[in-house]
Amino acid sequence: MKLELGYIFIKDIQFAEQSKVENGTLYVNKEDVKALILEDQNFKSADVELARPGESIRIIPVKDVIEPRVKVEGPGGIFPGMISKVETVGSGKTNVLKGAAVVTTGKIVGFQEGIIDMKGPGAEYTPFSKLNNLVLKCEPIDGLKQHEHEKALRFAGYKVAEYLGNLAKSLTPDEVHTFETPSLTEGLKLYPDLPRVAYVLMLQSQGLMHDTYVYGVDAKKSLTTMIYPTEIMDGAIVSGNCVSACDKNTTYHHLNNPVIQDLFEQHGKTLNFVCVIISNENVYLADKERSSNWSAKLAELLGVDGVIVSEEGFGNPDTDLIMNCKKIESKGIKTVLITDEYAGRDGTSQSLADADAKANAVVSGGNANEVIELPPMDKVIGHPEVVDTIAGGFDGSLHDDGSITAELQVITGATNEMGFNRLSAR
């Protein structure tokens, strides 16, 4: 399966009479976007704001971040099973508004969304401060249940991202990147001497709005399965997650999964990137056993030499991570795990809830308990009062001048377990 991603670089975003992309600027008709959101009768009002890199803006609470993309050639549409038909995507050509994003906000659960600062120390912790963001502020009708609000906001994000993506359909990309996955037998013939590597992508699926969708299927209802990496680039996997902000995978993360990017980069040079195995993180022990058994079984069946495993979230998913590790290692296949840490504010506590001696190659996205200080911003988009109650915040986190003292956990994408972040250690 072969996909060409055409990047159209976006350096600025502005409101205008007509939505279009011209000379690296994304122009957006605000009323069109509002009308699109308000098609859903679950919203009583909608507002749209801009947040550009370097502006003194805080967005809170952030639910999802979505990159606008559009299919130019090949079957299907972006976000299959959600807003496009269930067609197999991942081949042909897709255009990307690189440097732009749709950010959805709203008080859904309150404590399980995050913060994006566009300027200052907070901006250094989140990759989304580098993007030209269209921020959707959607207020639900009275009495709307939380899970209905989550779904409505999730779809508002996809619809607006699709609307913006469509502006790029007939544009000539600034850069084209080609990604190709051969069949198993072709791959063996092409690279007989290279180590074969698969990627186990763990998807948050604990329920109660900790959910991920694959072609529209709720991941908690699926057994571990395989997927072409390019399908993910076309939005086959999307986030429906209201969970700790620092290490949840937003839809943007799935579209731009850096593990997949790096494996493709090394494909045919130092390794043979076989495919992606997607496995869930459910709340029953039997499900955890079954899903990790299946990851190991598929890795064995594929005959791979090594597997990279990335976790999503923390706490009980640490057990899914360790089960995947132990069971895959027991098949004689090497594993490298990507996770993050909850090692206490001083960093001396046990980092993960579970552990095993076989987990001897681990990459950390950082310590989510680290306490940080965020200065006030000139403008806040959203509901700043939730700072005291979001995961990583505490009573007194929000100070009178608008500054914040909280754990790193509050920042969207800060300790991402795909490695889509900037933290490092010496």
Next chain:
Amino acid sequence: MHMCTIVPISLTVGANRIVPTIAIPHPLGDPSLSMEEEKDIRRKLLSRALKALQTEVSEQTVFED
């Protein structure tokens, strides 16, 4: 003693007696069942826990029944 759903975590952190429970969001019940059935589950798990507390152990022990 731990009553918990994710037994491997209890084993990792060194609990002596472990009674496995239903699921992380509802360890002692199951919202898909009726109240009577839920109470039955709860009573059984609690009885098992009380039995576990009265049982001498020499190593980490999971009380499956």
